[in-house]
Amino acid sequence: MSIQPISRSSTYTANRDWLASLHGTDQTETITLDLSKFTAGTHYAASTDPVQPYSRFLSGVPVGRITATGLYGLWNKANTDGTQLFAGVVFAEAYFAPGQTRVPAALLWHGVVHAAKVPGGPLNPADVTLSPTSAQIRFV
Numbered sequence: 001m002s003i004q005p006i007s008r009s010s011t012y013t014a015n016r017d018w019l020a021s022l023h024g025t026d027q028t029e030t031i032t033l034d035l036s037k038f039t040a041g042t043h044y045a046a047s048t049d050p051v052q053p054y055s056r057f058l059s060g061v062p063v064g065r066i067t068a069t070g071l072y073g074l075w076n077k078a079n080t081d082g083t084q085l086f087a088g089v090v091f092a093e094a095y096f097a098p099g100q101t102r103v104p105a106a107l108l109w110h111g112v113v114h115a116a117k118v119p120g121g122p123l124n125p126a127d128v129t130l131s132p133t134s135a136q137i138r139f140v
Contacts, residue, residue, distance in 0.1 A: 014093050017117045018060035020140050024111030028091045033057065033103040034066060035096070037073030037083070042120045047098070057094040057103055058119045063087050071102065074120075077127045086128045088135035089113060108137075115139040 019025070035057075040046045044057040062075040064083030073083045088109035096103045116122045125139035 014059060016059055018089070018114050018119070019108075019111070020114045021112035024108060024136075025091065027110055028106040028108055031063070031065075031072045031087075031105055031107045032070075033063070033090070033094070033105050034069065034071040034073050035101050035103055037066070039074075039120075043074065044096075053098050054095045055098070057090065057096065057105060059090050059093050060113075060117070060119045061090045062118060062120075062123055063090060063107065072105075072107070077129065084129070085131060086134050086137070088137060089118070109135045110137070112138045112140060 035044070038044060038057075038061070043061050044055055047053050047055045063072040064075040064079070064085050064087050065071075066073050067082030072087065073079075073081070075083055075086050077084050088107045091106040091108040094103050094105040113123075115125050123139070128134070128137075128139075
């Protein structure tokens with residue numbers, strides 16, 4: 001019996017249509033996403049490929065920090081768990097393994113974003129409550 005290594009590659013193009021300027025992209029922060037707070041097909045692309053099982057969290061998703069855990073969930077102005085405060089958007093696509101519930105990601109907290117091109121639907125800038133600890137994002 002012999003073992004024959006097999007190599008396979010895939011190419012993905014990051015969709016950053018939501019990014020209006022490179023301003024602030026050199027100052028991202030590392031965060032951990034709570035995957036249970038997001039929707040497959042809208043906020044992340046779940047892999048169906050048995051050879052390459054890693055799923056892909058999309059860039060541009062607006063997030064807020066969950067007060068109880070320190071993890072980040074989908075930003076929603078109606079929530080009361082801390083995610084009602086806009087922390088920023090996920091800057092780069094993040095890959096994660098099957099069964100993973102926490103995903104490390106880069107947070108764009110300072111920059112310029114096309115509100116109409118945010119994944120999951122347009123973001124209404126008027127819904128963002130500004131505070132001294134919220135993101136410094138300008139929406140166009």
